[in-house]
Amino acid sequence: MKKLVNDPATVVADALRGVAAAHPELRVDHGNRIVYRGDAPVAGKVGLVSGGGSGHEPLHAGFVGPGMLDAACAGEVFTSPVPDQIVAATTAVDGGAGVLHIVKNYTGDVLNFEMAAEIAAAETGVQVAAVVTDDDVAVQDSLYTAGRRGVGVTVLLEKIAGAAAEQGRGLDEVAEVARRVNGNGRSMGLALTSCTVPAAGRPTFQLADDEIEVGIGIHGEPGRHRRPMAPARELAAQLVEPVLADLDFTGGDGVICFLNGMGGTPLIELYLMFAEVRALLDAAGVRVARSLVGPYITSLEMAGCSLTLLRADDELIRLWDAPVRTPALRWGV
Amino acid sequence: MTDADVVDTAVLTAWVRHFARLVAEHAEELTALDAAIGDADHGTNMDRGLTAVVAALDGEPPAGAAALLKRVGMTLVSTVGGASGPLYGTAFLRMATAAGDRPALDPAGFAAALRAGLDGVAARGRAEPGDKTLCDAYAPAVDALDEALAAGRPLGEALVAAHAAAERGRDATTPMTARKGRASYLGERSAGHQDPGATSLALMFQAAAAAVR
Known part of the structure; x- marks a missing residue:
């Protein structure tokens, strides 16, 4: 470690x-x-x-x-x-x-x-x-x-x-x-690597170099299934499809789209993934009203990301836009 | 009777201290079991909590059985964290309530307190038999304890039987599919792994048998 x-x-x-x-x-x-x-x-x-x-x-x-x-x-x-x-x-x-x-x-x-x-x-x-x-x-x-x-x-x-x-x-x-x-919110995540709890000293689970874990939580607990590594646009579909299958995000006042980093994935990859996610949402007729990209709910040094969509209305978007002053989110002030 | 037929604060203290020693010895094993189907912290958390409990028992001696059990429960709730803190803490707090104002418990009273602890854990965790939780070791243990006492066996022997039943219950969790706690997120992938909570619970009965023998 x-x-x-x-x-x-x-x-x-x-x-x-x-x-x-x-x-x-x-x-x-x-x-x-x-x-x-x-x-x-x-x-x-x-x-x-x-x-x-x-x-x-x-x-x-x-x-x-x-x-x-x-x-x-x-x-x-x-x-x-x-x-x-x-x-x-x-x-x-x-x-x-x-x-x-x-x-x-x-x-x-x-x-x-x-x-x-x-x-x-x-x-x-x-x-x-x-x-x-x-x-x-x-x-x-x-x-x-x-x-x-x-x-x-x-x-x-x-x-x-x-x-x-x-x-x-x-x-x-x-x-x-x-x-x-x-x-009105739904999420789905995937992990490219495991993570190491300091007190445990070794990775919580093992993933081969060519494998990813889909359906990961935020505690290094294994997800729902493993699959081979694939290009970002295929992995984006692994996140978008189950989220859209669970709730209708079309219509209304659009969605707040949050692409989260798990801690070990650089922003360049998160933005790349976000572009793929946006393309899939556009194709599915989901209008993105607001976006957030970055590591905000992480799992130590795990590489990977999660997608959260929130079906928003005018009021929720106004509250989202309202001023906030915290170490990690700060706008309107 | 040759066995201790009075469970007083000295016996309870010996029980809890021995439980702490056993958990410390098995901490890595408990954490490894948790890594397979949970989040790799059960041994660390239980060891931290029981170390705090031992320190709390080193202080001013509690006035009676209930006061001691309550101190153990509150310390566990305050120091373990995770699900195990409220679950083990609730078990000891319910034992304290069951002990009432008696300074010491007779065998039937101790068995009743242990069962009250089980009922508290099951209610707090909303767990049912077969969910692959610590209750799957706890329930058969108190059943075996009651049965042995009803058959007229001394408390020490009855607790040995309870410990054996807890271990059988622990082993029986291996093929189960978890329906509670973090392991449940794995669905069928949780089968084939021994439950960490049932494993530490069996240690609790091992310690009880050792303390009364």
């Missing part, structure tokens, strides 16, 4: 020291491993708390700031945060309007956020609502699985719900917008 670390056991704590050093506008609670926007709690505003395993940066700490999250709880690499952290964050960002938990649908995240919400309700009386993202179409049979995984749509949801909260909307309304984003 060749990684820029001091000690595999202190990766998360050491990285949070870097976040604090690079972003004086944020406040980092190193003991609880929580990143707060500097002015939290914002009086009268619904607080947005997310979190999850580390290793997906910039998700979630990179999305803390005005127009997006109020707090992000960092777990160990690929391991959900614990209830103590989530309760502390929830209490600290409550500006009197309640707190929305944004949770990716993984068993660990769901259980820890659930326990936290129970504890927060019992001990602090803060009003908590939760939205669980589950946009990954790679998981086909949800009756016999833990349900679809939460992946790329989480980024779009944190931005859009963050804008709704910033406008001063109430908890129910912010939660409704968040659920609308999740309900």
Whole structure:
């Protein structure tokens, strides 16, 4: 394993020291491993708390700031945060309007956020609502699985719900917008390589040089099937087809199209893939209203990408365009 | 009786300490099993949590069985993370509730507490038998424990039977297709791999048998 670390056991704590050093506008609670926007709690505003395993940066700490999250709880690499952290964050960002938990649908995240919400309700009386993202179409049979995984749509949801909260909307309304984003978003990913959890020291799975894994999640867990490596335009179809087969994205006010890098793929390849994806969407009659290209929800150094489409309406696009000021997304300010 | 027929804080402490030792010894194996069908962190996470539990038990001694079990559960919830933290944490918290205000448990009381832990885990994880989870080792273990106690066997022997049943349950997870947790994303590709959670759960019963013997 060749990684820029001091000690595999202190990766998360050491990285949070870097976040604090690079972003004086944020406040980092190193003991609880929580990143707060500097002015939290914002009086009268619904607080947005997310979190999850580390290793997906910039998700979630990179999305803390005005127009997006109020707090992000960092777990160990690929391991959900614990209830103590989530309760502390929830209490600290409550500006009197309640707190929305944004949770990716993984068993660990769901259980820890659930326990936290129970504890927060019992001990602090803060009003908590939760939205669980589950946009990954790679998981086909949800009756016999833990349900679809939460992946790329989480980024779009944190931005859009963050804008709704910033406008001063109430908890129910912010939660409704968040659920609308999740309900209208679908994702599919593929991996060219595995990734190495620092504490494990070796790749989570093995892929031959001429093989790719299709239907990958964001934790180095193997995907749905393996296939031979192929030119980008063929791989783009592997992403676009299952997404379009799952939901009708034609008509309406168009889609927000998000091509995400898994961490180890350079932007030149992501833009190349984006051109292929756009061509396929154009051919399918899907109008792209807004685009986002880059590594925003990653899986350590995994090479590969994921596609997220969000069926948008005027309101969601206005919220997408609203000002945001975070380490990873920043516009309109 | 030659076996310990009183499960007091000393026995519970010995049990949990031995569980921590076994998990530390098997941490790499647990993580390797998790790498095959999950996300390669089960051994690391359980080892970190149980190390914290041992440290917590080194502090001021708890007043009784429930206080000890609660301290174990809260520490696991706070330090393990992942799904295992809430699941193992819930098991010990439910055991604490079942122990009530008794300073120590008799064999039937200990068995009832272990079963309350199983019920808590199954409810928290929404797991059913055959889903390829730790419940597939936990359920046969408490069944065997109840059966052995009902047959009049001493607690130590009954826990040996429970441990054997947990290992059989653990082994039986290998051909199963996972329906809960991250392994479920693999569908049929999860078959042929032993479940990591069922593996650590069998260690919990191995430790119990060793602590009471």
